[in-house]
Amino acid sequence: KAGVTQTPRYLIKTRGQQVTLSCSPISGHRSVSWYQQTPGQGLQFLFEYFSETQRNKGNFPGRFSGRQFSNSRSEMNVSTLELGDSALYLCASSYDRVFVNTQYFGPGTRLTVL
Amino acid sequence: DAKTTQPNSMESNEEEPVHLPCNHSTISGTDYIHWYRQLPSQGPEYVIHGLTSNVNNRMASLAIAEDRKSSTLILHRATLRDAAVYYCILNRVTSGTYKYIFGTGTRLKVLA
Numbered sequence: 001k002a003g004v005t006q007t008p009r010y011l012i013k014t015r016g017q018q019v020t021l022s023c024s025p026i027s028g029h030r031s032v033s034w035y036q037q038t039p040g041q042g043l044q045f046l047f048e049y050f051s052e053t054q055r056n057k058g059n060f061p062g063r064f065s066g067r068q069f070s071n072s073r074s075e076m077n078v079s080t081l082e083l084g085d086s087a088l089y090l091c092a093s094s095y096d097r098v099f100v101n102t103q104y105f106g107p108g109t110r111l112t113v114l
Numbered sequence: 115d116a117k118t119t120q121p122n123s124m125e126s127n128e129e130e131p132v133h134l135p136c137n138h139s140t141i142s143g144t145d146y147i148h149w150y151r152q153l154p155s156q157g158p159e160y161v162i163h164g165l166t167s168n169v170n171n172r173m174a175s176l177a178i179a180e181d182r183k184s185s186t187l188i189l190h191r192a193t194l195r196d197a198a199v200y201y202c203i204l205n206r207v208t209s210g211t212y213k214y215i216f217g218t219g220t221r222l223k224v225l226a
Contacts, residue, residue, distance in 0.1 A: 004157070033214070042216055042217075042218050042219065043158070043201065043216040043219075044216070045213065045214045045215075045216075056213070058213075090157050090158070092157070092158075102160040102163075103150075103158075103160060104159075104160070105150075105156075105157030105158045105159065106157050107155075107156060107157055108157055
């Protein structure tokens with residue numbers, strides 16, 4: 001079974017631009033979660049999507065948004081990029097809601113904001 | 115808010131057991147304890163999880179204190195491939211939603 005894939009793997013943007021990251025979950029998985037990882041803040045939960053609906057959200061500004069499609073694929077969008085948005089963005093999928101289900105992480109998209 | 119506290123780094127010799135501690139003194143009754151690890155240049159991978167009782171799987175064992183304010187991940191025989199950052203995480207479920215609260219992680223170095 002193919003793992004979680006994320007595209008692109010690397011991205012360079014400038015301040016003020018917007019960016020869209022894509023995540024394809026493991027086949028059959030219905031939940032997709034997004035995380036931001038930085039050296040200073042570590043791993044932080046962004047949001048979870050299940051059945052095309054955002055089910056949970058972390059403490060991030062409204063510039064961070066996402067969506068999930070009927071095939072469970074998910075996209076994450078960051079508008080008006082700031083230097084502090086430079087990070088590794090990780091997507092994780094699980095079969096069901098992430099209460100006790102195992103999450104499977106992708107390799108991440110490394111975003112650099114100049 | 116709930117948080118987990120882990121040592122920044124630990125070292126172990128190859129083929130010896132490793133005990134990775136985690137403190138979660140603000141844990142609530144329904145919080146699950148998860149452990150993930152992140153190898154260099156990879157996303158985190160699941161190791162083990164539990165609620166109240168000790169748990170074993172092919173990768174590791176999880177020992178949970180009776181008061182649940184701390185837990186220990188046990189790698190029975192460390193190998194070089196176990197060198198990674200290990201995260202202790204609380205999964206707090208409240209009214210159908212949850213929060214995944216990551217600790218800062220312990221960087222495990224395995225010496226040959």
